[in-house]
Every structure is written in C-alpha cells, then in structure tokens.
Amino acid sequence: GAGVSQSPRYKVAKRGQDVALRCDPISGHVSLFWYQQALGQGPEFLTYFQNEAQLDKSGLPSDRFFAERPEGSVSTLKIQRTQQEDSAVYLCASSVGRRLPQQYFGPGTRLTVT
C-alpha cells in the first residue's frame, strides 16, 4: 500500500513569506508526527497528533510554527514569516499507535528560505 507522502518535496521561500507543508499519512494510522532535520543532524521532534488532537507541541520552536490535523488524517505544518534558520527538511511520520509504535516516515519537504 501507499506510504506516507509529503508535498511539496521542495519549497523555496523568501524571508518573511508564509509556507504550508502537507502530510498524507498511511490510511488508518492514528498517530502523526512532524520532525525538523537540519543539515548533518538527526531529526528533531516538533509536534504529535493522536487522531485530530494535538497532544504534544513541545518541539515547535516558536509561535510562528503551527500544525493542524482537523479530520484526523491529512496534516498541515504552517510556518509564518519564515526566517533563514527555518531552512531544513521537514519530515512527517505516522504510526498505528501505542500498540505498534514503529513510525513510518515520508520523504520530507526541503524548505530553503532565501
């Protein structure tokens, strides 16, 4: 079956622009995660949803970052007034839930802020 998909795969934004990154998780997966990966580093947790509820947003770096999953499936990560330090790969992952906790990752969206 289809894995986790993300769009766009690449995004170039001018500093100050708003961007929206989309994640389509595996059908039926309850849990959805967003991670940020800077060049040469491991992924860092941003936020976590269980169905439509955002249970953990402790990793969001500032109030310019906002995530939603209104119907418990597709999720959008929005970054307002982008800054150069926001340049990174944004990874989405989904999992069945606590019963089978292994996470399945999408290919990521590479955001470059100029």
Place this chain on the structure above:
Amino acid sequence: DAKTTQPPSMDCAEGRAANLPCNHSTISGNEYVYWYRQIHSQGPQYIIHGLKNNETNEMASLIITEDRKSSTLILPHATLRDTAVYYCIVKRQGGSEKLVFGKGTKLTVNP
C-alpha cells in the same frame, strides 16, 4: 528517555556482516531499544526494536547485552544499499511517542 552513544562512522565491505554498536548505560527497565536508518535524501526507516531478548527480522538482528547497557545491530550480509546513517534510540513504551534522535552512525558499505 535514556541517552545513547554511537560511533560517528563505520566502514564495512560488501557481503560482510556490519555490526553497529550502541551504548545506553542509563537505560531503564521499561525502555525499549529501537533502530532506524536514513538513506541519503530519504526519511528514516524503522529496522527493529527489542526490550531484553535478542530479536531478528528480515532486515537485521538486534543483540542486547544481559545488563541491557549496550546493544549491537547486525546486518548479516551488507550491500551497497545499506549505506546510511543508523540511529539507536531508547524509548519507553507507553511514554511519549516521540523519537529522540542522536547523530547516529554513518555506515559506508564499500565494494
């Protein structure tokens, strides 16, 4: 969740076994050891996880020491496609579901 320590890089010859070590000396009794890998320009991929018994699946074997302070991921017959960054992660089942990645081990499989 407990921290892990991994060597920054390792090399392996194609066809040979790759043994990737991970130290997690502060692991708690209810924490599992997970391994993920990330091939260049792709998202991380789940490999295997275990609590205290050795585990094997179609991708790899996981050997956890009796005191659980360290583990080894074994790729029995490494191929060029196994070149990737391998992450060892310790996570409590039932706790926060987020994964805490370190810097991992960059494994290079050479022809």
